[in-house]
Amino acid sequence: MTDLFADDIPPLPARDQPREDSPLADRLRPRALDEVVGQDHLTGADGAIGRMVAAGKLSSMILWGPPGTGKTTTARLLADAVGMRFEAISAVFSGVADLKKAFTAADKAADAGQRTLLFVDEIHRFNRAQQDGFLPFVERGTVTLVGATTENPSFALNAALLSRAQVLILQRLDQDALFTLLSRAEELEGTLPLTGEAKDALVASADGDGRFLLNQAETLYAANIREPLDPAGLGKFLQRRVAVYDKDRDGHYNLISALHKSLRGSDPQAALYYMARMLTAGEEPLYVLRRLVRFASEDIGLADPQALTQCLAAKDAYEFLGSPEGELAIVQACLYLATAPKSNAAYAAQKASFKAAKETGSLMPPQNILNAPTKLMKDIGYGKDYAYDHNAEDGFSGDNYWPEEMEPQTYYEPVERGFERKVRERMEWWDRKRQELRGE
Incomplete structure (x- = not known):
């Protein structure tokens, strides 16, 4: 009877190389956990995933992180690392029937002595009843659940499910990780047709999303560009405003840090300078606005409750007017924040209360x-x-x-x-x- 069941069990995923016409991001997909970039705090020897793999036993987990940080890849490599059968479903395209089918296959695999890692992409999109449906199978060990979400699990997932799964946070890819991906792309496809400054700008425009970065690189390769593009040429080619870096090579993150510190130090002149550097270089105005909104809560809070209102009004004004007219509203918000009284009491209260809530x-x-x-x-x-x-x-x-x-x-x-x-x-x-x- 076990042999009959075994015939119905989907095999472990093949580790063949992708087809040559596959997207670049797929062809560069890591083949082992140590090839995953930017998540060493999880996949390293001392990380939660690294320890589980070393022990040869996985617990159910929720991978929480922004797009393009390797959630799906990590889940598949986890299954390979401990010899588990991998089955994936997406909450966007799956319903109750798909879940039942997955659990039935996992039961048959268990009868044949094979454990199943069930990967559920966008798990937060399942409603509460569907999330509850996982519980008996997770408790029995029929499946080891690995869910992926871009939403805060505390709000998006049932408490009962969270109590049975460890939440692991994947970080946005930093510049080093993104440059590593670009290097791998160039090893495979050849040198990108970009100047050094344009390559910096391309990395900054990805905003931590590795998949987006590789898709942009693939677009550049496909265009057969003869002369390397500078940042302005790159922005024109991709139809996307891309930050330009001056001769001192001050990067995207250096400038946003300088803006934040100038605001915190109540220096409106310096804050305007750094913000102007970003906007005139082609930085996305909505990115700057997001940072201003964050600052209004983190560094001003209730010392001036109008600070947050000013920033949100600037966002609405910019979306209504567009560039360049709407950029004056961003300047107004910047000046308001720089000249407002400062307090991080709300920020400190958030950290203290969240810590107490967890404890x-x-x-x-x-x-x-x-x-x-x-x-x-x-x-x-x-x-x-x-x-x-x-x-x-x-x-x-x-x-x-x-x-x-x-x-x-x-x-x-x-x-x-x-x-x-x-x-x-x-x-x-x-x-x-x-x-x-x-x-x-």
Whole structure:
């Protein structure tokens, strides 16, 4: 009976070389885990994947990272490294019937003594019921699940599924990793028809996406360009604004770092200079706007709540007007950020609260602050004795909102600058009021 089942089991993926007419990214796909670039923190000897492969046993995992960072490739190579059968489905194109078929094949493979690595691309696109469908097969060991997602697993995946899988974060490819990919392309196809500055610009335009970089390189090879292109020629050829680097070879990341530090240091003149360097060189204005929006939350926060609004309004204005008219709105946002009061209190609070959330797990909030939409929930005490703040004196009840197993914590500490000065006064008043209400 086992032999009959074995005939139905799809074989391990063939490791033949891709066809010559395959896309460049496919022809350069790594053949072993040590060929994967930019993810040494996972695939290295001390990384989570490296340790699992060394032990010869994989646990279910979620690979979380941006496009073009090697999630699919890593999953396939994992199966090869430990001798597992590899089966892949995509949540974009698959439904319940496809899942049942995959689990049936995995059951047959298990009967034949072969383990299955089930790779689920875009796993976050499955609904909650479909995600729940994985649980019994993962628990029984029928499959080792490797899901890939570009979305935050905390929001995109069920808690039950997350509790059974390790989340591994793949990083955007840095410049070294992207240049490694270009070098491999040139070993295979020959020297790219680009000047050194244009090659720098091509790498910067990829924004950490290795697949995009190789696709752009393939376009250049196919065009049979006779003379090397400079950055301006590259931008014109690809119909994409590509950053130009001056004679000092200040790169994309150096300039965005200089802009960020100048804003943080409240130097509007230097901030304008570095932003102008990027925009006049051909940097994508929306990339600059994304960095400004991030800065508004990270380095200003509630010291001036209008900072974030100014940046989002600049984004809307740029999308409405386009270049060059819309770039004035970006300049306005830049000046606003540079001259605004600074505070990283929100940023520090995020890091501290996220750390505490990971350490405390699934502690229940107090029952009195839980909603009770059903009779059963009311009967077991949900919502009982809830203090409605609007009915309290000064609109403040001073109730305790922390899990019983936790002491009240302090994550957010406003600074004595800008609007946060008023927020600090308000929080101090609440703290004194709590002490009065508790007789302390």
